Amino acid sequence: MADPQPPNVVEGATTGDIDEEVPIAAKSAEDRKAAAALSTLDNRDDESSGKDVDQEAVRKAMERLGGAGATNGVVTKKDEQKVVKKAIKVDPADVTLLVEELELTKIKATDLLKAHEGDVEKALRAYIAPAA
Amino acid sequence: MPQVLSTKEQSLFRTVVRNYEDKQYKKGVKAADQILRKNPKHGDTLAMKALIMNSQGKTDEAFALAKVALQCDMKSHVCWHVYGLLYRAVKNFEEAIKAYKFALRLEPDSAQIQRDLALLQIQMRDYQGYIVSRRAMLTGRSGMRQSWTALAVAHHLNGDLAEAERVLTAYEDTLKNTPSKTDFENSEAVMYKNSLIAEQGDIERALEHLESAGKHNLDRLAVLELRATYLTQLGRKEEAAKAYSTLLDRNSEYKKYYDGLIEAMEVHLDDLKARKAVYDGYAEKYPRCDAARRLPLDFLHGDEFRDAADKYIHRMLDKGVPSTFANLKHLYSDSFKKETLPSLVQQYIDSDKSSANEEPKRNGDTSKGASAAFYFLAQHYNYYLSRDLDKAMEYIEKAIELEPESVDFHMTKARIWKHNGNTQKASEIMEQARSLDTRDRHINTKAAKYQLRNDESEAAIKTMGLFTRAETVGGPLADLHDMQCVWFLTEDGESYVRQGKIGLALKRFTSIYNIFDVWQEDQFDFHSFSLRKGQIRAYIEMMRWEDHLREHPFYSRAALSAISVYIRMHDVPLLNGANGVGHSDADDAAERKKAAKKARKEAQKAEREAAAKKAEPNKPTSQGSEDTKKKDDDPDGAKLAATTEPMNDAMKFLTPLLQFSPKNIDAQIAGFEVYIRRRKYLLALKCLLAAAALDKEHSKVHEQTVRFKLALDKDSETLPPKSLEVIKSEFTLLAASVDLTKFNDEYLAKYKDCARRALSALKIRKLLNPESSSKCEKDVAAVISLPTTTVEEATEALDLLTSWKSSEIEGLRSKAAAKWPKATIFAAKA
Numbered sequence: 001m002a003d004p005q006p007p008n009v010v011e012g013a014t015t016g017d018i019d020e021e022v023p024i025a026a027k028s029a030e031d032r033k034a035a036a037a038l039s040t041l042d043n044r045d046d047e048s049s050g051k052d053v054d055q056e057a058v059r060k061a062m063e064r065l066g067g068a069g070a071t072n073g074v075v076t077k078k079d080e081q082k083v084v085k086k087a088i089k090v091d092p093a094d095v096t097l098l099v100e101e102l103e104l105t106k107i108k109a110t111d112l113l114k115a116h117e118g119d120v121e122k123a124l125r126a127y128i129a130p131a132a
Numbered sequence: 133m134p135q136v137l138s139t140k141e142q143s144l145f146r147t148v149v150r151n152y153e154d155k156q157y158k159k160g161v162k163a164a165d166q167i168l169r170k171n172p173k174h175g176d177t178l179a180m181k182a183l184i185m186n187s188q189g190k191t192d193e194a195f196a197l198a199k200v201a202l203q204c205d206m207k208s209h210v211c212w213h214v215y216g217l218l219y220r221a222v223k224n225f226e227e228a229i230k231a232y233k234f235a236l237r238l239e240p241d242s243a244q245i246q247r248d249l250a251l252l253q254i255q256m257r258d259y260q261g262y263i264v265s266r267r268a269m270l271t272g273r274s275g276m277r278q279s280w281t282a283l284a285v286a287h288h289l290n291g292d293l294a295e296a297e298r299v300l301t302a303y304e305d306t307l308k309n310t311p312s313k314t315d316f317e318n319s320e321a322v323m324y325k326n327s328l329i330a331e332q333g334d335i336e337r338a339l340e341h342l343e344s345a346g347k348h349n350l351d352r353l354a355v356l357e358l359r360a361t362y363l364t365q366l367g368r369k370e371e372a373a374k375a376y377s378t379l380l381d382r383n384s385e386y387k388k389y390y391d392g393l394i395e396a397m398e399v400h401l402d403d404l405k406a407r408k409a410v411y412d413g414y415a416e417k418y419p420r421c422d423a424a425r426r427l428p429l430d431f432l433h434g435d436e437f438r439d440a441a442d443k444y445i446h447r448m449l450d451k452g453v454p455s456t457f458a459n460l461k462h463l464y465s466d467s468f469k470k471e472t473l474p475s476l477v478q479q480y481i482d483s484d485k486s487s488a489n490e491e492p493k494r495n496g497d498t499s500k501g502a503s504a505a506f507y508f509l510a511q512h513y514n515y516y517l518s519r520d521l522d523k524a525m526e527y528i529e530k531a532i533e534l535e536p537e538s539v540d541f542h543m544t545k546a547r548i549w550k551h552n553g554n555t556q557k558a559s560e561i562m563e564q565a566r567s568l569d570t571r572d573r574h575i576n577t578k579a580a581k582y583q584l585r586n587d588e589s590e591a592a593i594k595t596m597g598l599f600t601r602a603e604t605v606g607g608p609l610a611d612l613h614d615m616q617c618v619w620f621l622t623e624d625g626e627s628y629v630r631q632g633k634i635g636l637a638l639k640r641f642t643s644i645y646n647i648f649d650v651w652q653e654d655q656f657d658f659h660s661f662s663l664r665k666g667q668i669r670a671y672i673e674m675m676r677w678e679d680h681l682r683e684h685p686f687y688s689r690a691a692l693s694a695i696s697v698y699i700r701m702h703d704v705p706l707l708n709g710a711n712g713v714g715h716s717d718a719d720d721a722a723e724r725k726k727a728a729k730k731a732r733k734e735a736q737k738a739e740r741e742a743a744a745k746k747a748e749p750n751k752p753t754s755q756g757s758e759d760t761k762k763k764d765d766d767p768d769g770a771k772l773a774a775t776t777e778p779m780n781d782a783m784k785f786l787t788p789l790l791q792f793s794p795k796n797i798d799a800q801i802a803g804f805e806v807y808i809r810r811r812k813y814l815l816a817l818k819c820l821l822a823a824a825a826l827d828k829e830h831s832k833v834h835e836q837t838v839r840f841k842l843a844l845d846k847d848s849e850t851l852p853p854k855s856l857e858v859i860k861s862e863f864t865l866l867a868a869s870v871d872l873t874k875f876n877d878e879y880l881a882k883y884k885d886c887a888r889r890a891l892s893a894l895k896i897r898k899l900l901n902p903e904s905s906s907k908c909e910k911d912v913a914a915v916i917s918l919p920t921t922t923v924e925e926a927t928e929a930l931d932l933l934t935s936w937k938s939s940e941i942e943g944l945r946s947k948a949a950a951k952w953p954k955a956t957i958f959a960a961k962a
Contacts, residue, residue: 057305058275124854125858
């Protein structure tokens with residue numbers, strides 16, 4: 001289980017049920033305790049984790065990964081957003097119509113409209129057409 | 133301001149947590165109360181107490197308490213975490229994710245919260261979020277293979293194969309030593325990586341990787357199979373052929389290997405001799421091999437087929453193999469083969485008789501061959517493509533005469549009765565078959581199924597009870613639910629539909645719906661388990677399977693049945709809604725009342741009995757009350773049947789059905805029926821168009837096309853103009869100016885020889901022109917005289933007349949009874 005309580009914290013917290021003037025250190029320490037306790041709720045035995053692993057190599061690999069991954073992620077996300085947000089104006093009345101007639105969620109109805117340049121009839125037509 | 137605990141109480145708090153872990157809930161609550169006595173507003177303790185209470189089944193109280201905890205200590209990640217866990221427990225995953233995210237913001241370093249969040253994200257298929265979480269977790273534990281694999285899986289599921297592979301490679305590069313050959317996790321990881329490479333389409337590199345990294349892989353079979361596939365794809369035929377022959381030496385019964393080998397050997401598909409030769413080689417090499425002898429029957433024809441089939445049949449029948457027919461029936465789509473096979477068997481019987489007279493050979497057990505041959509013929513004449521039930525009965529009796537103790541033979545006899553439409557007799561014979569081997573589970577389930585087909589619900593559950601766990605609280609039915617015995621629940625539900633016990637029927641179908649939910653939920657454990665065990669390929673496969681879970685025919689069948697029940701409830705609202713009435717012959721108000729009264733009495737009786745039962749043996753189980761399941765407060769489905777909005781309830785079944793089985797025409801037809809009743813014309817049209825695209829001449833498509841037109845003409849003013857516009861332009865199945873009567877008559881003329889289509893057309897005729905009803909009824913009754921009409925179609929005609937309260941019912945019934953004297957459904961009512 002959790003580590004023994006650090007001595008300095010013990011002193012600060014013994015005052016019991018006074019709920020003011022709490023030393024910050026004690027509070028966060030207590031929190032950490034709880035976290036530690038909670039984190040063992042469903043603990044798995046992590047075997048002999050990584051004794052075979054070159055820590056330095058891991059660090060480098062992480063860096064490489066973090067760098068590439070992060071930029072990748074950001075770029076693609078921006079691209080996607082640009083594509084979607086290409087300023088298609090959607091008439092809320094049309095959205096309501098789709099929600100009512102096709103029983104879609106508002107989000108899906110909006111997406112459907114946007115996918116068809118905000119043209120309700122086009123959207124409706126495409127939606128009910130049988131899949132090829 | 134959050135309260136702070138004394139040392140003593142801090143250790144007490146840890147006890148609470150430990151008690152929760154160890155499922156010592158009562159102790160946990162006690163300890164928590166002890167803390168709360170001094171610190172009534174300690175958020176974390178309150179939260180832990182809520183968590184424990186939730187585990188005790190007090191969900192509502194737990195939520196209330198968790199809210200109090202949050203009010204006491206808004207900034208505590210423990211409180212937020214618990215709040216998320218509670219939402220997670222009631223399957224409100226979206227709220228749970230929000231709560232976890234908040235907890236994580238307060239305590240970014242908590243591995244536990246991060247992990248819970250990640251698992252929920254993948255459960256909800258939030259791949260982007262999952263990648264972020266997994267990357268964070270990797271940062272925390274970069275030394276473990278698991279963390280890396282998990283990130284790779286995240287990228288893979290998100291569709292970014294290259295990135296997934298890069299992650300795996302990054303981990304491999306960090307290893308100082310090559311993992312040992314017996315390292316299972318590594319072995320699986322290598323194969324996973326290989327599948328990633330192949331999925332990217334780079335077969336060359338996949339093969340290379342397989343031959344280097346996968347050389348000593350523990351999954352030998354997978355390596356061999358993949359290698360053979362890759363070599364074929366790369367056009368390296370000679371090596372591929374060699375690979376396939378290695379595989380065939382391992383398992384000579386696998387069709388795919390033969391196919392692969394023949395493709396690799398570049399044998400032309402039309403060169404039947406060469407193809408046969410390949411199989412012959414293996415037949416010779418492996419004298420006990422079945423596939424090498426059977427598979428050529430698929431492509432051979434003419435005399436070559438006759439010779440090969442003759443040999444095969446002799447071999448099988450000599451041994452008395454009962455599955456001979458099942459092995460061959462797929463050939464019946466070819467009419468020549470359909471004719472040839474029984475004649476060969478007949479020859480076998482004849483030659484056997486003559487040779488048996490002259491010299492007793494064939495190892496002295498010719499009887500086995502004869503009975504197997506009769507059995508084959510019985511199944512032949514029972515099969516839907518070659519049905520002659522009288523002959524079938526004749527042959528099965530001969531077979532039974534030779535082997536009166538055979539379970540298989542009796543089972544087929546029961547099937548023949550079933551196809552005769554005599555469910556009662558079928559059930560009796562199946563029960564007889566069961567009694568021949570009471571320890572055989574297969575025949576046990578068959579007997580139960582036939583009992584259900586004959587609406588003997590009680591007997592069926594008793595039969596099933598012979599094989600269910602005796603200790604289960606709630607008896608066999610509860611165990612069948614626990615074991616997720618979907619076939620039984622389906623048959624049981626359909627039987628209740630026939631009996632008019634709508635509540636119970638809906639109850640069963642809803643159970644099946646819930647079982648599918650459970651299967652959806654079940655994957656949760658595997659998000660962490662599979663990674664821990666390193667079985668990534670199986671995990672990915674499972675994820676893909678889960679995404680299409682409700683495609684399964686089990687679901688479609690239950691959903692269609694449930695929807696049709698709801699539709700009937702909508703059309704004919706019941707007086708009391710409970711189990712007992714509802715069959716259309718009870719339409720008479722007086723009769724209905726009587727039935728309702730009877731049902732009520734029965735229900736009361738059952739209730740009394742249940743109460744009496746509960747009073748006695750409940751004592752011993754009260755000890756483990758924490759584990760006992762929540763009591764079902766609606767065991768007979770009365771609440772389900774009492775719905776006032778059957779069409780809304782039907783949507784629950786319909787939505788997944790349409791989403792996952794759009795190519796199922798019955799699903800589209802059911803969809804139309806629901807949507808048209810709800811006046812969702814666009815959606816009804818969508819279903820109709822989809823159904824028409826699948827089969828334009830389907831009887832129901834015809835029916836629905838006309839009905840759609842009628843409904844549209846009637847309701848067009850109430851529709852939003854834009855919708856109406858679209859409907860008009862897309863509804864092209866009928867010309868705008870068409871004369872419906874004429875259209876319908878044309879259809880009827882075109883399909884006057886098809887009972888089902890004629891029935892649909894007649895139904896429409898009556899709808900269009902109510903004055904013609906007596907003629908329609910006569911015509912419906914006449915449908916039965918068509919030579920091709922089946923028992924099912926006749927039953928439909930009978931149902932139709934019954935729903936019209938026609939005077940022709942009796943005439944139709946007696947005619948049908950004359951045509952199918954064995955069918956119980958047309959028998960005169962006593």
